[in-house]
Amino acid sequence: MEAATVVSLTMAVLSGYCAGLGVLPPGPVNGTLGGNVIFKTTINPTTLSTIAWTFGDPPVSIVDFLISEGPVTGVGYVGRISLDNSTGSLELRKLTLNDNGTYRVSLRKAGVIQVGNTSLNVYETISNVTLRANVIDLVELNDTAIFTCSVSSGSSPLSYHWLNGSSEVTARYGIQLGDGGRTLTIANVTRYYQGPYRCIVANPVSSEPSQNLTLTISYGPENPIMKVTPLDVLYGSGSTLTLSCSSESSPPAQFQWALNGTLLSNQGPELRLENIQASQSGSYSCWAHNTRTLRYQTSEPYDITVLDLISGAIITTSPNPPIIEGNSVTLTCDASGSIISREWMKDGQLLSAGGNMIISEDKRVLSINPVKRTDSGEYLCRVSNPISTADAKHDLIVNYGPDGMEIKGPTEIKVGQKFTLTCSADSNPPASYTWMLNGTEIPGHSPEFTKEKMEDYLSPGLPAGAIAGIVIGVLLVVGGAVGVAVFFIRKNGTNAEPMHQGGSQQPVYEDLSPVYENTRQNQSPPLPLTDFKSTYDTRIM
Structure with missing residues (x-):
């Protein structure tokens, strides 16, 4: 029967005619080793009188189908195929590598034969x-x-x-x-x-x-960044600072710290500075090291300035008091701590160099030469840094005088009349006054001299109405004393003419040298007599 079928199909192909070539889609068809594939035709279901599938060249019959006899399966395909009689499509199962090759189909319907071919590639799965x-x-x-x-x-x-x-x-x-x-x-x-x-x-x-x-890829360190907490420009001694360092690195970088380029013993990503002192000021940086890449990189440095708080401000003077007008004096301002600036004030007003004022470049020393009485006052030195300030004060007292001496009193007095003389002088410290009569010191040091009766001061034999010349000598006593001598001096001789009212007569003065020498003892240096003389004329009536 198989032989008759093949012969009949072959004869049908030879005696009939072909139409509708290409009933199989373009190949190849891919199949999996041990899997299934379907060779599907392009025709719609219909009644087919014959179907023939072959493989390879020369062709090997897979299956032949006669409508009158049914399908005949070729050797090696029994149990491995299924045929759709209405479309001619073929399913091939349990694929092997030997199934690779070309597949052909021939279909006949109402005397019209349709053929097609395709290829099959069988692959082993990965x-x-x-x-x-x-x-x-x-x-x-x-x-x-x-x-x-x-x-x-x-x-x-x-x-x-x-x-x-x-x-x-x-x-x-x-x-x-x-x-x-x-x-x-x-x-x-x-x-x-x-x-x-x-x-x-x-x-x-x-x-x-x-x-x-x-992959594990080691890199860095790169871009080490240092941060300071708290962040500031200046720090006071005793402060606590925390420096931290980070870097792009794999594995994580190891850190070491440096001050002014010299490595410190401190290691780790954080450096804590407690109770920091001025001696720890400097440029800090962190060094990042990768133990895998063996590379180093240093952060940008950060300058940390630590200032000691200012305390104990004081002004010292040279020479020691008393300070005498015309001499010089030096005021020196010192303090403990980190001194950034100094400034001088006098009586609340800012001082600058000029005139008799000389200020050193660092403003530590203020020199006054020559010193004047107007330089007396309260001097203040302000010592500061950005985190602290301290003031020192000094009262400068300039000793001067006596000068500008003046004696006031009546210009005419009657015999027996009370009178008062007042002596004044410009002096610091205030002058001390001494009154003398005929070379004899009168007790008391008041700037006023008062007597109840004028005649008590007339020399024996001095006629009433005679002119008494009152001479006052004022002497400077270093350290505070001013001596004033007042003398009533009669005119030489006993035949002095009486002074008539309205008349005038110049007084005749005795030698004052002994008096001057007597009143200025223990004074150094001596001043000329002319520096201390003052005269006062009184008419006795």
């Missing part, structure tokens, strides 16, 4: 995809990573697809694909190539990913 790398712990910009992707089974052609995370890896600068895509080479790796990597191997019927492989 399994056990493995990814390996020459090294997975690399140093940035130093090392090269080479990945190799392999499979334990799977039919060619194989294609390779590379992923880093979810991003596709393609050949570009620094990245190469080789051996048909099986190898991936990354030269001079950077931190941005860390992974995870995987490869996907595919053929027309299957694809399989590898396990993930992550």
